[in-house]
Amino acid sequence: MDKISRRRIKKPAHRLRLTLYGFFSALITLTVVLLTLILLAKPSLFSNISASTPTIKSNLTNITLETPSPKPTPTAIPTAKPTPKPLLIPQSYGRSVHLPILYYHYIGNNPNPADKARDSLSITPDRFTEEMKYLSENGYHTVTYPELYAALKGQGGLPSKPVMLSFDDGYIDFYINAFPILRQYNLKSVAFIPTGKAGSGFYLHWDQIKEMDSTGLVDFEAHSVDHVNLQSLSQDKLVFQLVESKKRLELELGHPVKFMAYPYGSSDERVWEAVKKAGYLSAVGTWSSNIHSEGQIYDLPRIRMGGAVSLEQFKQKVQ
Numbered sequence: 001m002d003k004i005s006r007r008r009i010k011k012p013a014h015r016l017r018l019t020l021y022g023f024f025s026a027l028i029t030l031t032v033v034l035l036t037l038i039l040l041a042k043p044s045l046f047s048n049i050s051a052s053t054p055t056i057k058s059n060l061t062n063i064t065l066e067t068p069s070p071k072p073t074p075t076a077i078p079t080a081k082p083t084p085k086p087l088l089i090p091q092s093y094g095r096s097v098h099l100p101i102l103y104y105h106y107i108g109n110n111p112n113p114a115d116k117a118r119d120s121l122s123i124t125p126d127r128f129t130e131e132m133k134y135l136s137e138n139g140y141h142t143v144t145y146p147e148l149y150a151a152l153k154g155q156g157g158l159p160s161k162p163v164m165l166s167f168d169d170g171y172i173d174f175y176i177n178a179f180p181i182l183r184q185y186n187l188k189s190v191a192f193i194p195t196g197k198a199g200s201g202f203y204l205h206w207d208q209i210k211e212m213d214s215t216g217l218v219d220f221e222a223h224s225v226d227h228v229n230l231q232s233l234s235q236d237k238l239v240f241q242l243v244e245s246k247k248r249l250e251l252e253l254g255h256p257v258k259f260m261a262y263p264y265g266s267s268d269e270r271v272w273e274a275v276k277k278a279g280y281l282s283a284v285g286t287w288s289s290n291i292h293s294e295g296q297i298y299d300l301p302r303i304r305m306g307g308a309v310s311l312e313q314f315k316q317k318v319q
């Protein structure tokens, strides 16, 4: 093959390279022009990318700036604890009487909606008024604890349609909401006071207790010193809770205190024995019945009341 022939063969490859070069040059130029046009038309496209960082930062700042609202101190609102079932119900023997002993806790709206247990233990003053009005207008007679004790011991009888109204824990709403209603309908009641809590926070003050005691409508009895589960205590601590609460109430009121209610309704044979030794004549628990017997005198049953009980149910319970 001569030189001319070789050139002729090479010529088409040379042309192809030139065409490819031209094509890529045009493509790059076109891309540059397009990008420039886009940038000119929408400069915010790029500025948005850099601006997004401060937005996130400002969001974070907002989160940290949100100062948490001050939480109420745990002691500010007493917490209602669910009542555990008593482990032991005393045997029924001896004389027995029929008497619904109703027990209430809070007479007012639940000030701590997070505390769900308290909902069932709270009754509004309006609903409480309906219940007391029903008792008053339907021939019911309110009985005191000494009257119940006398009946169980055969030393006296109970009136017709008897009912006992009891209030646990000595919350201040008893004085503010319940007492005016009880006085309006002239109904007697018993209030069980944890003496170590009285006079502080949402609990009754001693002058309020004394004022109500002087009317003769409310009988104040013991409910331990610190509202503790008595079954769980050592013997020394158990005796302290029983003896000191009785002493304190007698000192403040100036008359004997002979009855008590178990915190959380919790008691057993050891507790009953200690209660008797401490000088109490009888105590109430939270197991449910309308029938009381001498054999159960250190753990008498009561009927739980609260916002969950309708007026119709209330009428059934007091029968």
Ligand SMILES: [Zn+2]
Binding pocket: 168, 169, 223, 227, 262, 263, 264
């Ligand atoms: Zn209690």
